Amino acid sequence: MEFEWDKKGEEGRSVLEIELGDTKNPGKVLRWDINGRGAILATTHKKRYVTTFPTSLLLQGKNQFRLSSEKGWTLRRLRIKNVYGYSKGLLDIVAALKGNRYGDIRSIRNSPFAAGWAVIFFILSLAGLGLPGLGRWAVTRPNKWLEPFRWLILVLMAMPFPLYLFSDSRIFFSSQTVFLLLLAAAVISWGPVLPWPLFRRKIKEIFARTCKLTIRYQTRTLTALLLVLASSLYLATILPGMGGHGDTAKFQFIGKILGIPHSPGYPLYVMLNNLFIRIPDRSIAFRANLMSVVFAVAALFLFFHLAGRISKDGAAAFYAALFLACSRAFWSQAIVAEVYTLNAFFVALVLFFLIKWAEAKNVTWLYLFFFFYALSFGNHLTMVTLFPAFLAYILMVEAKVLWKPKTMGVALGSALVGIGQYAFLLIRARQGAPYIEQDVSNLRALFDVITAKRFQARMFPFSFGEILTDRIPLLFRTLADQASPILLLAAMGGLVVLFLKNKKTFWLLFLSLIGQSFYVLNFNIPDLAGFLIPILLLTAVMAGAGFAWLLKAMRKKAVLRWAPHILLIVLVIHQAAAGFPKVDLSGERQDDEMLTALFEHIPPYSLIITGGYDYNTTQYLLYKVLAEYPEKHALLVAHYPETDLLEEIDHQVYSKIKKDENIREHFFPAQTSLPPDLPQFKRFKEDEHVRKTLFSNVFILLNNPIEELSGLDCRLEDVVYPSPRTGRKFRFSKAHF
Known part of the structure; x- marks a missing residue:
């Protein structure tokens, strides 16, 4: 009609x-x-x-x-x-909360209708004043059902919460609506009976402790200096937009659409990425890269406090943090969208909680360790290699604490939180996320993704002799190349110092290092940089103890007391200067500009053919299609030289038409559902509709388009599109079938 x-x-x-x-x-x-x-x-x-x-x-x-x-x-x-303004503002908010299949809700703050905002705030204010009063009235009534009702509300609130950010529009009542209604009921039932004065006192205590994180042996000046230096270094070399390795491009768009990346799925990273890219600055790719900078600096902050507590010397911890910050492995991952700086943040955080618990003998720090250690499994499963070290340390410090019912309950609850994160993969698979790299349609498939079944052939492929003669020397060479030989030497000295002075901490760090190294030595992966970051962090903690011993030994000598400080500063500057040109990505704009020029000028529903073995370009195109230009509805086809191009178009385009309503409506406007048999695109010459729609705008992004398309009856035309940012012109091949 x-x-x-x-x-x-x-x-x-x-x-x-x-x-x-x-x-x-x-x-x-x-x-x-x-x-x-x-x-x-x-x-x-x-x-x-x-x-x-x-x-x-x-x-x-x-x-x-x-x-x-x-x-x-x-x-x-x-x-x-x-x-008018007030109702339009309400409609904007309704539309924003509704969400869509891309997992992206329109930011309410962009609404220009202040009247709508005023209405919403007025309603919320009335609710905030009225609900506690209603609850106070309810508890004065002689109704015995209220107590179990309170707990029932909490259970029900936990059920829709995984769907809170990832609402499925097929559900009549959205999960947000259910959650808000349950939240209102919880305020009514729990508000009058909670010990609010106790909560206020505890919050003040926590705030006071947080403000005193700069412990006695370090100064606020060193903390601020470390954060300023690290932030400046990373922001000066950050990747300005889309680019880098194919995985980097994938993690630049995966949060925007709440998709499912390769094993093990990284649900926590994807959810944090989705929240982080909502900041209103520059491109989505830059925001995803900036997220790595933020967690890298946060990891250095935690590392500084961790190393300071272990070495008892703020200056030594400061130098160790600078060496870690300037190491090529850590630096290179801090300026691109990747999971490794978040992993480093969790390693430093859980180690800090363990050390703090051992010093303060306050079980709250142990509970925090349980929770965040379980949470870290949603980002990177290599955290499991630290479990033997953590268990041994807890047993050495206070074994009986593990057998207390409350401790076991907290540990079990934390484990459920860690496992529950992976429900995100099932939810997004059911909702039909635009990018699903692996099948997560059932629990068996989910288990295969979590355990990284697709990469299991790379695990433990080496014999014991190969590990001794090849892998261990390779690990030391890579560490020396990615960090600094001085850091490794100081770490060896620090291990000796810790063994003599603090055996419990020695075994914690040593067993953690063994666990991480065992994983890296038995994993056949060409690029070890990201997997070396936890090893570098542990090595730097040990180096901090070594630096502390050196500085303490030189303090007694009036002439040489400043010599180690000057030497370490010079070495850090040398490492930063040597690594800067190798790591700097601030000028990497060509790929982003080229594809931006293409997508700015191509019409909607264009067909783009790229090389199936060109992983980087494929991910770049997916970023443009899914994150920056979803309104173009471009169709990507990955072409492998050994296969027939038209068969690939037939198969890949069919799957896209089947999933995407907009594309289906464009190609088959008269159909309310997908036709049972789509036209075979190999016979497109006989189908005028397919020829005019699908093959009217075909762009070829292949290394040798003339050679790879030689068997097809098509003519290639060179088209030139300028970059909207710089005006630089790029040449593309357009095919006419």
Whole structure:
């Protein structure tokens, strides 16, 4: 059905209202409210009623609207209505909370309608004042059901919470709505009975302790200096946009769409990435890269306190932190979107909690260790290699604490939190995330993803002799190349110092180092830089103890007391200067500019053919399609030289048409559902519709397009598109079949 109107909409105020009536059931009505940008603000229809509503249709004054629905519906109303500020603000917020299949909700703060905000705040204020009063009235009533009701609410709140950020529009009541209703019920039932004065006192104590994290043997000046130096170094060399390795490009868009990357899925990283890229600055890729900078600096902050507590020397901890910050392995991962700096953050955090617990004998620090150690498994499963060291340390410090019921309960609850993170993969697989690298359709498939079954062939491929003669020397060479020989020498001295003065800490660090090294030695991976970061962090902690011994020995000599400080500063500067040109990515813009030029000029629903073995380019294109230009609905086809291109187009495009309603509606506008048999694209010359739609805009991104397409009846044309940022021109190949 197609409808027309003759009134142009007004920007920010116009909404197209559509109502359909059921001819068989006059009381049944389908209704849409659609704004000028094509976003559905309010609806009573189900997903099977597909609308085609081009972007800015109202504002451009175009008057065509296509609606595909089941038979038996007639048009009742089609009008353009103006929505005033307060209600438009409410509709904006409703639309933002509704979300979409890309896992991205429109930021409410961008709404220009202050009146809508005022209404929302007024309603929330009334609720905030009224709910505790209602709860106080409820507990005065002689109703015995209220106590179990309180606990039932908490259980129910835990059930929809995994869906809170990842709502499925197929659910009639969104998980956000359910959660907010349960939260209101929890305030009513729990508010009057909670010990609020005790909570206020505890919060003040925690805040006071947090403000005193700069412990007695270090100064705030060193802490601030470390953070400023590390932040400046990383921001000066950060990757400015899309680029880097293919995995980097993947982690630049994976949070935007809440997709499922390669094993083990990294659910915690993806969720944090999704939250972090909402900051309003520059491109999505830059924000994802900036997330690594933030966690790298946070890891250095924690490392500084950890090394300071172990070495009892703030200056030694400062130098060790600088050596770690300037190591090529740590530096290179701190300026691109990757999971490794978050992993370093968790390693430093759980070690700090363990050391703090051993010193303070306060079991709260142990509980924090349990929780964050379990949480870290949602980012990188190599944390499991630290478990023997952590268990041994707890047994050495206070073995009986493990057998207390409360400790076991906290440990079990933390473990459930760690495991529960992976429900994210099942949820996003069910919701049909735009990017799913591995099948997570059932628990068996989920187990295979968590255990990284696809990489198991690379685990333990070496014999004992190969480990002794090849892998161990390779590990030491790589460490010396990625860090500094001075750091390794100081770590060896620090191990001796710790063994003589603090055997418990010695075994904690030594067994942790053995666990991480055992994993790296038995994992056949060409690029070890990211996996070396926990080893470098542990080595730097030991080096801090070695530096502390050196500084203490030289303090007694008036002439030489400043010599080690000067030497260490010079060595750090030398390491930073030597690593800067090797690590610096601040000028890496060519790939980003090239693909931006392409996507700025290609029409929607273009077909882009790239090399199947060109992993980097494939991920770059996916970033552009899924993160920056989703409105283009570009179709990507990975071509392998040994296969037939048209068969690949047939297979890969079919799967995309099957999943994406917009693409399906574009290619088959008369169909309400996917045709049982799509045309074979190998016979596209006989199908005029396919030839005009699918093959009208085909762009080739292959190394040798003439050679690889030699067997096809097509003509290549060179097209030149300028970069919108610099005006630099890029040449592309366009195919005419």
